[in-house]
Amino acid sequence: MDVIVAGDRADLVKAKDTLGAGTLALVPTMGALHEGHRSLIRLAREHAKHIAVSVFVNPLQFGPSEDFSRYPRTFEADLEVCAEEGVGVVFAPSADEMYLPDRQVGVSSGAMGTIVEGASRPGHFDGVLTVVLKLLNLVQPDVAVFGQKDAQQLAMIRRMVADLDVPVSIVGAPTVREPDGLALSSRNRYLSTRERTTALSLSQALAAGAAETVPSRVLAAAKAVLKGATRLDPPLLLDYVELVDPLTFQPVDDAHQGEALLVVAAKVGNTRLIDNTPILPM
Template identity: 50%
Template sequence: MQTLRDLGQLRSALVALRAGGHTVALVPTMGALHAGHLALIEAAKDRADRVVATIFVNPLQFGAGEDLDRYPRQEKADARALEQAGCDLLWMPTADQMYPDGFATTVSVDGLSKRWEGTARPGHFDGVATVVTKLLTAVRPDIALFGEKDFQQLAVIRRLAADLNLGAEIVGAPTVRDADGLALSSRNAYLSDDDRARAVCLPRALERAAEEIADGAPVDHALDHARHALTDAGFSVVDYVALVDEATLEPVTEPAGQMRLIAAATIGGTRLIDNLAVRVSN
């Protein structure tokens, strides 16, 4: 596996990777890799001839008071894991390469960015859209893979890539979970043992709400039950629990079509997000 930091070297390396008509898949990450990231690498290997991963902790998507400074960083361990997983090239740009002096352009995706995480974390998706645009234009992959755990992010990136004709197929990979159901996340490292034990209430509350909705319960009742389950488990803040249309992310009150239960809540100072597909019989 090649490991590069310089953009000029990246361009030359990509020419070599594509030699002979090879296709390229991109897996962007912020590092602190876990099994979910490595599952993306495996999925990328199934879909393309060559796999490029990136590690960049993007300052633009962190708001004031968020965890940019303490976000876990473990570049050497991450590089080893990627090489063992079969990644062909790792690009780890520096902040001054991504955002040099005088950088003044940001990308904003209207509509999909406004609710949910967009309300809880103002400016977050502008930072995501900007860095993903830069990564996609630098690598020019045939396909780019993102985890479904950040479902709103995935929807925003799909819209972004389509609107700007960035040329990459955007693929969502299923959420990878621990044995007890908690979605894998780099931020899970912040949880104390007690908070980790209680955090599993988040996926369980979503599962119960999905069952209630599938059984015909009113949506608002199912969502209320989920919120109460989270507060009863010790979540100090519940930013949202909602049933939304998968394409538009607009709230759904009468279940139909492809839907997602989405949630964000804080336990022990750690903010967790999760989502679950919901299907009902017509």
């Protein structure tokens, strides 16, 4: 079956009817699909008979100085990826289709949306949760799949689904990395060769931290690598590196027991990158 493209609500209803009976998994994306997105689609295939992929660059989750206007948009190539991976429906709405011109109500991400990544990008998680809830309401999937690379986003979506009793199962997919260790991201295409070399410091810092077992040493090891990267050409501009509880994203200390998550964000040139790795139970 060819991929059905739905650009509005009416087309989406018709597309779902065409798919027929069986469970449905949704893979929300902003397009510019890469191997990481393919892994999400393949994981979705393990959980449902039919797969829908949304392609929507959500303006609500971009700050005024962020890269909304230049975010890569490769819709025809995205359709080819979806066809190759056996996706049944691609939902590709416009901003006007998703949001009323006098939109007033959205989702508040609460206190958790103001820390770590939320502290660096005020309002970001409000925009993420608002669009995710709308997509879940419109597509009505049984399962939705999100990548672990956006770990705080995944944790907040799980919390939203629990708090608001949304009838969907949320599945997290492992981060996919390129052979040199760089976490796959649509923004990687912005990096020059030299910038990419500097960007590798993120995954190298995570690996250094993961080799330790005491929280203070985990952070110290990661910070040492990142400090060295600030002297590269071009330099790494560190935003944050934190060791947090994977459910709450509150910082952990040496008294912490159980799994933790080492998270990092930095800019290389004009490109902002994030990454994370789990730290085994301490």
